[in-house]
Structure formats: structure tokens, C-alpha cells
Amino acid sequence: MTFSPSRRAFTLGASAMALAACSQDAGANEVVNVYSARHYDSDRRLYEAFEESTGISVRALTGSAEQLLERLRAEGEATEADLVVAADAGNLWRLKDAGLLQNTVTPTLETSVPAGLHDPDGAYWGFTRRARVIIYRRDAVQPEELASYDNLADARFRNQIVMRSSTNVYQLSTLASRIERLGVENARAWAAGVRANFARDPQGSDTDQIRAVAAGEAQATVCNHYYYLRLQQSDDPADRETAEKVGLIFPDQNGAGTHVNISGAGVTAHAKRRDNAVRLLEYLVSDEAQTLLAPLNDEFPIRPEIAPAPALAALGAFRAEDIPLSALGENQAEAARIFEEVGWR
Amino acid sequence: MNPVAVAAACATLICASPALAVFAFALSGEAPSFGGALLRDGAIGTFSLIAAGGGGAIMLGAAAAWLVSLCRFPGRAVFEWLLVVPLAAPSYVLAYAYASLTWAGGAIDFPVAGFWGAAFIYAVGLYPYVYLAARAAFASQSVCALEAARTLGAKPWALFRRVALPLARPGIVAGGALALMEIAADYGAAQHFGLTTLSTAVFRAWYAHGEPVAALQIASVLLLAALVFLVIERRARGRAAYAGGSTRWRPLPRYDLPPLAQAAAVIFCVALVTFGAFLPLAWLARLALLYGGLGDVAQPLINSLLLAGTGAVVTLVLAAAIAASARRGKMIGKAALFAAAMGYAAPGAVIALGALSLFGLAREVGWIGGLGGALALCALIWAYAARFASAGAGPIDAGLARLSNSLDASARTLGAGPLKRLMRVDMPIAGPSLAAGALILFVEILKELPATLILRPFDFDTLSVIAYSYASDERLLQAAAPSLLIFLAGLAPILVLSHGITRARAGARAGAAATA
Numbered sequence: 040m041t042f043s044p045s046r047r048a049f050t051l052g053a054s055a056m057a058l059a060a061c062s063q064d065a066g067a068n069e070v071v072n073v074y075s076a077r078h079y080d081s082d083r084r085l086y087e088a089f090e091e092s093t094g095i096s097v098r099a100l101t102g103s104a105e106q107l108l109e110r111l112r113a114e115g116e117a118t119e120a121d122l123v124v125a126a127d128a129g130n131l132w133r134l135k136d137a138g139l140l141q142n143t144v145t146p147t148l149e150t151s152v153p154a155g156l157h158d159p160d161g162a163y164w165g166f167t168r169r170a171r172v173i174i175y176r177r178d179a180v181q182p183e184e185l186a187s188y189d190n191l192a193d194a195r196f197r198n199q200i201v202m203r204s205s206t207n208v209y210q211l212s213t214l215a216s217r218i219e220r221l222g223v224e225n226a227r228a229w230a231a232g233v234r235a236n237f238a239r240d241p242q243g244s245d246t247d248q249i250r251a252v253a254a255g256e257a258q259a260t261v262c263n264h265y266y267y268l269r270l271q272q273s274d275d276p277a278d279r280e281t282a283e284k285v286g287l288i289f290p291d292q293n294g295a296g297t298h299v300n301i302s303g304a305g306v307t308a309h310a311k312r313r314d315n316a317v318r319l320l321e322y323l324v325s326d327e328a329q330t331l332l333a334p335l336n337d338e339f340p341i342r343p344e345i346a347p348a349p350a351l352a353a354l355g356a357f358r359a360e361d362i363p364l365s366a367l368g369e370n371q372a373e374a375a376r377i378f379e380e381v382g383w384r
Numbered sequence: 385m386n387p388v389a390v391a392a393a394c395a396t397l398i399c400a401s402p403a404l405a406v407f408a409f410a411l412s413g414e415a416p417s418f419g420g421a422l423l424r425d426g427a428i429g430t431f432s433l434i435a436a437g438g439g440g441a442i443m444l445g446a447a448a449a450w451l452v453s454l455c456r457f458p459g460r461a462v463f464e465w466l467l468v469v470p471l472a473a474p475s476y477v478l479a480y481a482y483a484s485l486t487w488a489g490g491a492i493d494f495p496v497a498g499f500w501g502a503a504f505i506y507a508v509g510l511y512p513y514v515y516l517a518a519r520a521a522f523a524s525q526s527v528c529a530l531e532a533a534r535t536l537g538a539k540p541w542a543l544f545r546r547v548a549l550p551l552a553r554p555g556i557v558a559g560g561a562l563a564l565m566e567i568a569a570d571y572g573a574a575q576h577f578g579l580t581t582l583s584t585a586v587f588r589a590w591y592a593h594g595e596p597v598a599a600l601q602i603a604s605v606l607l608l609a610a611l612v613f614l615v616i617e618r619r620a621r622g623r624a625a626y627a628g629g630s631t632r633w634r635p636l637p638r639y640d641l642p643p644l645a646q647a648a649a650v651i652f653c654v655a656l657v658t659f660g661a662f663l664p665l666a667w668l669a670r671l672a673l674l675y676g677g678l679g680d681v682a683q684p685l686i687n688s689l690l691l692a693g694t695g696a697v698v699t700l701v702l703a704a705a706i707a708a709s710a711r712r713g714k715m716i717g718k719a720a721l722f723a724a725a726m727g728y729a730a731p732g733a734v735i736a737l738g739a740l741s742l743f744g745l746a747r748e749v750g751w752i753g754g755l756g757g758a759l760a761l762c763a764l765i766w767a768y769a770a771r772f773a774s775a776g777a778g779p780i781d782a783g784l785a786r787l788s789n790s791l792d793a794s795a796r797t798l799g800a801g802p803l804k805r806l807m808r809v810d811m812p813i814a815g816p817s818l819a820a821g822a823l824i825l826f827v828e829i830l831k832e833l834p835a836t837l838i839l840r841p842f843d844f845d846t847l848s849v850i851a852y853s854y855a856s857d858e859r860l861l862q863a864a865a866p867s868l869l870i871f872l873a874g875l876a877p878i879l880v881l882s883h884g885i886t887r888a889r890a891g892a893r894a895g896a897a898a899t900a
Contacts, residue, residue, distance in 0.1 A: 078852075078854070078856065098843045099843060101837075101845075102838060103591075103837070105590055106736075106837065106838045109740055110740060113743050113755075114743075114747070115744065115747060118755075119755070119756040133594055204575070205592060206587060240498070242498070243576060243578070247483065247487070250487055250489060254489030255489070256488050269858075269859075274675055274676070275671070281489070372594060375592040379422070384578075384580055
């Protein structure tokens with residue numbers, strides 16, 4: 040008697056699982072399976088557009104890049120995933136390093152993606168760019184005081200910098216690029232200097248850092264450019280107010296250029312539907328997808344000829360740093376060690 | 385062969401294997417150089433948070449349970465079920481809601497941040513674990529003991545401290561253990577507040593250093609700590625027997641509080657549900673309205689409910705087998721109880737990683753293929769069982785602890801076998817605890833994120849997955865609606881079962897079983 044509701048629930052659950060299992064195997068039509076660390080509605084729209092133009096349906100599984108990597112590793116050659124998408128070159132490098140990607144080079148990919156924005160072997164290909172910019176409070180800082188990432192370590196900004204945790208991969212890649220350009224010692228000194236300027240222990244998201252700057256908890260921070268644009272265009276009036284109080288700087292325009300990262304994708308080493316995966320990859324860098332993507336997520340298109348979204352274009356042109364993408368991955372472990380040493384968690 | 389023992393052995397194997405895999409894989413690699421400092425700071429962080437947040441949750445929960453069970457004040461009957469409400473809100477949702485509500489330039493200019501912010505969120509978010517278990521314990525207490533104390537002139541405080549509290553201790557300890565292990569396993573809130581705990585250290589080793597084996601090593605320390613904690617708790621409880629004094633079941637006598645104390649009781653209860661649920665959820669509702677539109681939540685809602693329902697039933701059955709076997713003093717049952725507790729103290733992603741590693745081994749041997757469709761769902765249910773069996777077994781075990789030994793002995797004398805004693809004696813008496821276990825499991829799985837994220841099949845999103853997707857993309861407005869839905873979906877079963885626990889007090893069936 041006690042168990043009757045449970046038994047019913049069990050039957051319900053079991054039939055639902057059977058149903059779900061069926062739907063997985065249904066549609067003998069063409070499919071391509073994607074593991075993606077980008078959870079944007081914009082990507083959903085891209086997949087739908089791809090489905091419409093090719094008849095290949097996209098089945099997606101989103102998650103953090105690090106977790107998807109472990110799942111791929113455990114699945115080995117049995118994996119159902121054909122394409123992996125990550126929002127950072129460091130994670131793409133890790134996927135390649137773990138032998139989970141296969142090299143894919145096609146004429147379309149080579150002509151569509153500029154040389155610096157894909158893996159030289161073709162293991163992964165960028166399809167959007169994001170800049171790591173400095174955000175400062177307008178009533179406290181003159182933009183020229185923060186023309187370079189170097190300035191974040193200046194004594195002028197003691198107790199005036201907030202930063203995100205270095206567990207986040209964007210932060211790791213930023214330091215990894217510095218290690219590549221200026222060496223380990225310089226990178227360590229810079230990280231220690233910025234650490235000494237912290238107004239608080241690292242906490243919260245990129246957006247939270249911008250809010251802290253706007254609210255006066257600090258004078259400056261570093262974040263991906265599109266978080267600023269999102270606040271500017273938010274449905275929440277408080278967000279728009281926040282964006283008005285702060286300014287955006289593309290650092291190092293007179294030096295090495297602003298740190299830029301990519302979102303990219305690669306075909307899995309054991310893809311069962313390799314041709315479909317390549318078609319989706321080529322679609323992601325096509326004019327159609329790039330034009331569709333630009334206004335949806337405020338990222339920079341992978342090719343300069345394609346116009347960015349109006350709000351993004353309003354930020355003006357900038358010069359990006361010129362380092363091989365693989366350096367972000369190769370120096371990642373070193374960057375993590377440095378963050379640990381200087382006490383920037 | 386004793387069927388209870390066999391069932392317990394199977395349940396143990398299912399529930400403990402991912403945690404044991406964590407140990408095995410942790411030993412497969414060398415300790416990295418950065419591990420020592422991380423481990424030390426993480427241990428200090430976890431311990432401090434447990435002391436502050438867990439201590440708070442236990443005190444709030446026990447006090448609230450005592451107030452509504454044994455005192456009379458305006459609104460008591462409403463608060464009795466309302467106080468459970470924060471259980472439906474995941475810690476990570478509370479953390480995000482408070483962070484966007486209370487920053488320096490926000491709607492409330494008093495930042496809930498850092499260590500004390502996290503401790504606050506754990507205390508107001510997790511006290512219902514203690515409240516539920518303690519209330520179930522108070523609700524099944526013998527009237528005689530309480531009445532005897534009252535006849536002897538005990539005031540409410542003395543009655544609470546010297547009679548009701550000691551009698552309810554197994555329940556409070558079981559509920560408190562759940563709250564503490566929730567804190568130990570929490571990643572979302574601790575990471576958001578920038579704290580170094582064992583859990584955040586696990587992810588730091590994994591994500592920042594790219595060393596999953598080092599992550600499993602830190603996780604092993606967390607699991608071992610949970611094990612030690614549980615052993616100490618068991619020893620402290622010792623062989624104390626909670627033999628019921630009487631077989632008569634009547635409504636509990638309640639104290640009329642003086643007016644000032646009544647007002648204080650009302651304010652206390654209002655504050656608990658406000659901070660634990662209504663304030664952050666009202667804020668989320670505002671954000672959801674600002675964004676307008678629910679988004680595509682119908683299918684995720686259905687997926688969430690089906691997973692939570694199936695997962696809760698499977699886990700409850702396993703948990704009941706483990707608890708019943710442990711109660712009978714079987715070694716395997718006791719070991720299973722410990723093993724299950726490790727799963728509960730581990731972050732969900734770690735258990736999922738353990739399950740993935742075993743899956744990888746099974747694939748290499750050639751037993752199974754890719755992790756798609758039904759297999760992925762089974763793996764997910766398995767991870768839920770490994771992670772949450774303790775949440776179900778704890779309350780059931782506490783309920784069984786109140787079962788008098790003489791009753792079990794009588795049933796034996798009458799020739800009842802283990803299975804019959806389980807079905808006819810243990811389970812009816814543990815009824816309220818069983819309901820509490822089912823409730824907690826359903827809601828736990830509804831809120832569960834990391835294992836679901838890692839092990840689910842393609843195109844299978846749950847509410848917690850889409851809430852996470854938006855939140856991790858820093859789109860709080862869009863994350864608000866699915867977060868609210870997690871809460872609302874968990875609310876109905878919580879209230880129904882919460883009502884059931886109160887009603888079970890009437891004891892018609894339990895009383896009949898006890899006198900049979």
C-alpha cells in the first residue's frame with residue numbers, strides 16, 4: 040500500500056526512459072552530434088539554419104569544456120560526438136593534446152579562416168573572436184592611465200583592481216599570452232603586481248567585475264568585450280546604468296596589441312559522421328553563418344570583411360596581438376602555476 | 385540466502401562504485417607540486433564553512449522544528465509546512481540571486497559576499513534538512529515522556545533541552561549530517577563567492593591546472609573526511625537505544641507561548657522563509673519579468689520531473705535496502721552506509737567523473753558501446769544513486785533507530801523472516817522517515833546539476849542545465865525563469881509530503897502496526 044505511488048512513478052519513469060531512448064535512435068536521417076562548451080541561444084539558431092540548408096540535423100550536448108573532454112576521453116572510439124566546440128583556444132589545445140581531435144584541412148576552411156586563427160595542423164578552427172579589454176570607471180580614471188595591461192600592476196591602482204578567479208580559462212589564456220610574449224619572469228611579476236592591487240579576493244563573473252567597478256568598489260578590471268556590450272543593451276535599466284558609468288579600452292594599441300581569443304571547433308578523433316561534421320565546421324565559418332552570428336552574440340566575426348554588429352562596430356577598430364594560438368595552450372600549465380604562486384586564485 | 389543482505393550488497397555495489405573509482409584513479413597518478421597548498425587552504429575553507437554555515441543550519445532547523453512541533457503561536461500550522469520551502473531552491477541559485485540583488489550598487493546595498501555571505505546562504509538554504517528530520521523525530525515522540533516532564537513542571541526550554549531534544553537527536557544528527565555534506569560538496573556557491581574549499585580546489589586542479597587525476601586526489605581527501613566524520617558520528621551515537629516508552633499515540637501536547645515569545649516565534653519563522661526562499665525568488669521573478677517570456681522550458685521541465693521521479697524511486701529502494709541492513713547490524717549494511725555517505729559529500733562532478741572512468745573501463749573490455757541514449761540515462765540514474773543514496777538512507781536509518789528492539793525480537797519469535805520483518809515491521813514504522821527520504825531525493829535530483837551536465841544524452845536538457853547554461857554565460861535575466869521553475873517544480877512534492885509527515889503523527893497505521 041505504501042509503495043503504490045512509487046510503483047506508478049517507476050512505471051512512468053521507465054516508459055519515459057524507453058521513449059527517450061527511442062527518440063535518440065529515431066530519424067535515420069542525416070545527423071551530426073556536437074559537444075559544445077558554448078551554451079548560447081545564438082548557436083542554436085546557427086544549427087537550425089544549418090539544418091534548413093543541408094537537411095542534416097544537429098544534436099547538441101552542452102557542458103563545460105573540461106568535462107566534455109573527460110567524457111570524450113572515457114568514450115574513446117565509442118563516442119557518438121562528431122564535432123567539439125569550445126569557447127577558448129586553451130581548451131581546444133587541451134582537446135588536441137589529449138588526442139581527441141583529428142586534423143581536418145579543406146580548401147573552404149583554409150580560405151575562410153585567417154592563418155593565425157586556427158591550429159596549423161587543422162585540429163581546430165576559430166569561428167569567432169573575442170577581445171580581453173580593460174573596463175574603467177569614468178569618474179575615477181583617465182583612459183590613458185590604463186593604456187596597457189601593464190598599468191593594472193601600477194602602484195597608482197593599489198586596492199583599485201578587481202579580477203575574476205584564475206580558475207577561469209579566459210584569465211589563464213591572458214597570462215599565457217603574456218608568458219609567450221615576455222617570458223615567465225615578466226608574467227610572474229605582472230601577476231604579483233596586479234594581485235597586490237586587488238580591492239577584494241577574486242569572486243563572481245566577468246559581469247560582476249564590471250558591476251563592482253561601476254559601483255565604486257574598484258576603478259578597473261579586465262573582461263571579454265561582449266559582456267560590456269550586453270550590459271549596454273540589457274533589458275534591465277540598472278544594467279544600462281552600469282554600462283554608462285564605465286569605459287572600455289583596447290589595451291596595448293601602441294605595443295603588442297590587445298589579447299584576443301577564439302571560439303572554435305574541431306572534428307573528434309573517432310567521429311562516426313565525419314563528412315557531416317566537416318560540413319558543419321565549414322558552415323560555421325561561412326559568410327552566411329558569420330553574418331547571422333555577428334548581431335546575436337556581439338563577438339567579432341572571424342574575417343575582417345564581415346561587418347560586426349553595430350554596437351560592436353561603435354567601439355572602433357583595434358589592433359590584436361600576434362601570437363600563435365597554440366601558445367595559449369602550451370603556456371597554460373605555467374600560467375596556472377604562476378597564479379598559484381602569487382596567490383591569485 | 386538472506387534476501388535483505390543480498391539486496392544490501394547489490395545496493396552497496398551500485399552506490400559505492402563511483403566513489404571507490406575516485407580512490408582508485410586518484411592512486412594512479414603522482415601528487416602534483418601545487419597540490420599541498422591547495423589541499424591545506426581547501427581543508428581550512430571547508431572546515432570553517434561547515435562550522436559557520438552548517439552550525440547555523442542545524443540551530444535554525446532544530447529551533448524551527450521544536451517551535452512548530454511543541455509550541456502554540458499564531459500561524460503555527462502555516463509555518464509548519466512553509467518552513468520547508470527553501471529546500472526547493474538550489475544553493476547555486478540562491479548564490480546568484482543574492483549576488484545580483486545585494487551588490488554594492490544593487491537593489492540592496494549590503495553585499496552578501498565572501499565567507500560570511502556563503503555561510504549565510506548555506507544556513508538559510510539548508511536548515512530545512514535539519515528541520516524536516518527533526519520535525520519527523522519530534523512528531524513521532526512518545527507523548528508520555530513529554531507529559532511526564534510537563535507534570536514534573538518542566539518549562540518549554542527545559543522540556544526542549546532535556547527531553548525532546550535528546551529524543552530527537554538521531555533525527556537532528558541525520559538532518560545535520562546532510563546539511564554539512566551538502567556544504568562540503570557545494571561548488572557553485574563557494575566558487576561564486578571566491579572561496580577556496582576542498583570542492584573548489586578539486587575544480588581548480590581540474591580546470592586551471594588541467595589535471596583531473598590531481599582533482600580526484602583532492603576529492604579523495606574530501607571523501608575520506610566524510611568517512612571519518614560519519615564514523616565519529618556513529619560512535620558518538622553509540623549503542624544508545626531509543627526504546628519507545630508507550631504504544632499509545634495521541635496528539636502532542638503544545639505549549640502556549642507568552643505574547644512576546646509568540647511574536648518572536650512568528651518573526652523567526654517569517655525571517656527563515658523570507659531569506660531562504662521568498663526574497664531571492666521574488667528577485668528572480670522580477671528578473672524573469674524584465675526579460676519577458678519563459679523561453680523554451682516545457683521539454684526541460686518534463687525531463688527534469690521524469691529524471692527526478694525515476695531517480696528518486698531507484699535511489700530510495702537502494703537506500704532502504706542499505707538502511708534496513710545496517711539496522712540489523714550487518715557489516716555489509718554498515719559499510720554501505722559509510723560508502724553512501726562518501727558519495728553525498730563529493731561534488732556531483734567528481735562522482736560523475738568516477739562513473740565515467742568505470743564506464744571507460746567497461747568500454748575497453750568491450751561490455752558496452754558509446755554513452756548515448758538509454759545508456760546515458762542509466763549512467764545518470766546510477767550517478768544519482770551513488771550521489772544521493774545517503775540522503776535517503778540517513779532519514780530511513782534514523783526512523784528505524786526509533787524502532788524498539790523488542791518489537792523486532794517479537795517479530796522474530798513469531799517466525800517472521802528478514803523480508804517479512806522489513807515489509808511488515810520496519811517500513812510501516814519508518815513511514816514518515818521514508819516519506820522524508822523520498823521528498824529529499826526527488827528535490828535533490830531536481831536541483832542536481834554537474835552529474836546531469838556530464839552524463840546526459842544529446843538534446844536532453846533539464847531545468848538545472850538550462851539555468852546553468854544561461855548563468856555561466858552571465859545571462860541572469862534568461863537564467864531566472866528556469867531557476868524559478870526548479871523551485872516551483874520542487875515545491876509541490878515538498879508541500880504534499882511535508883503535509884504527509886505531519887499527518888503520519890496521528891499514527892493510525894503506525895500505531896496499529898506497533899500494537900499488532
